[in-house]
Amino acid sequence: MTASRDVVVIGGGHNGLVAAAYLARSGLSTLVCERRGVVGGAAVSEQPFGPDYTVTSLSYVVSLLPPDLIRDLRLASHGYHVFPQGPYFAPRADGRYLSLPADPAARRAQIAKFSDQDAAAYDRYQAHLAGIGAILGPLLEEIPPRLGSRRPLDLWRQGLLLRHLRKLDERGAVDVTRLLTGSIADLVERYFCSDAMRGLMSVSGVIGTWAGPRRSTRPPWSRPRTRRSRSCGCSTRTRCRPISSRTSAAGRPAAAP
Ligand SMILES: Cc1cc2nc3c(=O)[nH]c(=O)nc-3n(C[C@H](O)[C@H](O)[C@H](O)COP(=O)(O)OP(=O)(O)OC[C@H]3O[C@@H](n4cnc5c(N)ncnc54)[C@H](O)[C@@H]3O)c2cc1C
Numbered sequence: 001m002t003a004s005r006d007v008v009v010i011g012g013g014h015n016g017l018v019a020a021a022y023l024a025r026s027g028l029s030t031l032v033c034e035r036r037g038v039v040g041g042a043a044v045s046e047q048p049f050g051p052d053y054t055v056t057s058l059s060y061v062v063s064l065l066p067p068d069l070i071r072d073l074r075l076a077s078h079g080y081h082v083f084p085q086g087p088y089f090a091p092r093a094d095g096r097y098l099s100l101p102a103d104p105a106a107r108r109a110q111i112a113k114f115s116d117q118d119a120a121a122y123d124r125y126q127a128h129l130a131g132i133g134a135i136l137g138p139l140l141e142e143i144p145p146r147l148g149s150r151r152p153l154d155l156w157r158q159g160l161l162l163r164h165l166r167k168l169d170e171r172g173a174v175d176v177t178r179l180l181t182g183s184i185a186d187l188v189e190r191y192f193c194s195d196a197m198r199g200l201m202s203v204s205g206v207i208g209t210w211a212g213p214r215r216s217t218r219p220p221w222s223r224p225r226t227r228r229s230r231s232c233g234c235s236t237r238t239r240c241r242p243i244s245s246r247t248s249a250a251g252r253p254a255a256a257p
Contacts, residue, residue: 004029005030006023006029007020007023007028007029008032008033010033011032011034011035012032012036012238013043014043017032017236020236021234022072022073023234025072030235031234031235032234032235032236034237034238034240035239035240037238037239042059044057044058062082066140068141087099088203090199098196098200104123107122114196114197115194118192118197122191122197125188125192128191131172132175132179135167135176139164143157145158146158183205183214184201184204184206184213185213187205188202188205188213
């Protein structure tokens, strides 16, 4: 089947679907080509245990999905719904457990079962991360500037980044560099002394790194985006032959042989 398209997005993971939805929304005829039989990539929901249970086979926590994207693509009306994650609960071989409930007093009591010092350090740890998050968080929604480029638009974008990073003092620059280049073990060991807290606080630092705590460093949330990109007029095609990175004489990606 051949048809002329303005844009072909290779790969129907959630990033491909979001890009396709925005492109289609702007009026471009858009096709998503996905090599698997299902779109969603690592954020896919499947039914490996039969039709009664739909589970997120890989990605399971919505961490960095910007609210304006949810609004722009009207994901809620396409079935997007976030189930709040419950508090951490870490059972131990000796029969004890560490849990981190949302209530500050209950949480402090939980941590104090293992270390009073750690119970006192928890709020400082959260404040430390929140401070870095306040600086870096807004950058997630920015288009990264082309560093080194002298084109006026790129220079302007570099200037915006510098203006933003001026909020970092010397101490802050060290903290950000440490967070982005060090291991989670380096960070948690500065705050906590019990192995219970060190272990639990390391979890978020190793997700996606394919590494342990000493090495440097999704709810069914792809389906609403699939629906939304379709409702924007973009089509998806699954079980596509993988596209190779070879380019044709015309400079376009060439289909795999
Ligand atoms: C086990 C695991 C757990 C995770 N947990 C979380 C989590 O809880 N929270 C979170 O925010 N993130 C999590 N992530 C990370 C998150 O899933 C990824 O960042 C996200 O899926 C990346 O989306 P993507 O669209 O860029 O790529 P992908 O999801 O990888 O999708 C790429 C798609 O392109 C297709 N494709 C690739 N090459 C071709 C080709 N040549 N032709 C046609 N199709 C092609 C693939 O089949 C795939 O469907 C997790 C990742 C993994 C692996």
